[in-house]
Amino acid sequence: MSGYLCLKHSPPPPPPPPALSKPHLPLRNTILGTALSFGLLFSFPSVSALQLPSQPCPHRQPPQETLQTAPEVVTNQGLVEEAWQIVNDTFLDTGRHRWSQDTWQLKREAILSNSIQTRSKAHQIIKRMLSSLGDPYTRFLSPDEFSKMARYDMTGVGINLKEVPDENGDLRLEVLGIILDGPAHSAGVRQGDEILAVNNVEVKGKSAFEVSSLLQGPNGTSVTIQVKHGYCGPVESIEVQRQLVARTPVFYRLEQLDSGVTPVGYIRLKEFNALARKDLVIAMKRLQDMGASYFILDLRDNLGGLVQAGIEIAKLFLKEGDTVIYTVGRDPQLQKAIVSDTSPLIKAPVVVLVNDKTASASEIVASALHDNCRAVLVGKRTYGKGLIQSVFELDDGSGVVITVGKYVTPHHNDINGNGIEPDFQKLPAWDDISQHLKKCSMPQQG
Template identity: 35%
Template structure:
């Protein structure tokens, strides 16, 4: 039986659909508006117009997760851990991270005023800071890297390659391949892969990055549906770009594709994990774009690591 609802607006329709979805008991099965869906897709191509400030909800507060180096928020002295209080004079009580992000984004050459409470005990005098940030066209390069020279216990000079992966955008795997090739050519003998505060992105890209570090036909991740049917996702005749020692850094901001990548590398014996327990986002969702540009997200399965550890709402516990 089909029941018809006379609705006077799109918001009323979304509200009715949200009510129906809430009966499923899964807060991640949801409908989002066209504007929210557009924002969701920004991360996949690596370009946006805004201030390069990424926020997350922690115990009811909007906290700065990261700032892209060299972009407006970082230049203004905003740091990880600062709490976002107001945007253009509007208090953010009860706002989620996506709603805040929408207010931070906007056309390049415009600006936005934000008020923050300095986190991590930073600052002296008043802990409240208000700054005006110019919006810019920002290319989110997913990789930053450097060489760390040091001496081994026996006195030899050696190099460690440090690679920070910010997000799993479309170019992340290619950019990482290029970075590792360059580091190998410069004589790097060990690596640090930093996944701290990487919120995820395209899962397929996460699996592509795992191929850079692993050989053979290893299992990268397992999927399990609501009926308990499990299917492994395996590499096919993989060839790692390097077999040098590897450490992976993770923390509570490492989520989704970051956790899949960390689990794949760790459980296959390729690296040790150092840091804090990861976020715990292991759901697989089907995304359907509707005719008005909104989108329906439906949880259909979840991920288990190669060693069958449940990541969802649990996270990955590091070795150190």
């Protein structure tokens, strides 16, 4: 995986004394937080285990806790202020609307009114501070978690983990996303399973990043994952073979509908990996040569993958100048429209099949084709995952994951939490599809 957008967070210059929205922080100008924007390029319905760059980002080794009296590089108060400032500068409240710069300023004053004696206490304060935002994707990373994430290598088992607190406040890990026909799925792991142990090491209380490191290993080797199926289901130990080589996510065939009169090119896209665009182009060209006059793109149960692959795939169907997706955020870099810069590979009518597990990159493709009148959507409302997160390194080697943006469809509909409503629940007649797309393409009378 490559192409992660690297951002730099540096504190703004101090404002005049009356301005309270961006107070001066005692941060050294030579220290910059490193941000890895992984929502832009790799997106499952969660941001935890698999959304990491192939090349390590620059980071410092976490300092060793000692009893020496030498001055620290950063004070505990300074560390809390640094995390506070990153939220103040970049956080986009996309959920419960708990956040405003005025209330955030009051929180800073309340937190820093007391002395913070230990580094552990500073980390706890940052955790509570981020938790108060009400955003399930914004969280704190310990120095160990950040270090593991920065040098993370894809396990190849094809699962995405979500941390869920139990009734005692301890973390348990659930499989939120899984690559269909990937190693874990083929071995019997299912979405919603709870991970209990990896190679006989219990994972209760461990973070998603810690468990990711346990899952890592050389290509072709095996890892044993103990799972509990569902909330009260049976416990099973499953051996999964690691597979680092991407497999084609594309399956296609030519179907004859309407008593053999209408040749239809059916393409199923299981996920958006590094092979998705290349193999989809091959499938589309072959189906065209075989006489396909309509196309069905099946995105049901496609939880996402590489968002950039989704964007490039959407462009295969769009005219030059058509909007693929909008990104929205407080950072000017995120306030932009992503536009198609090529001619369409095919011009035939398209049906996109979707359901409630069509998520993230799949929703970008579905909305791009739908809003540009290139396809009708058939099935169920989609999942509704359209957020962008960035990871910022703090001065002591810890980090914070912050929601910094979201995706908005070409028709300016917010994907996140809403999903996309299909045009039809069941496949209509092809004449109805053609009429629907023709009507969609007609200029609206004002």
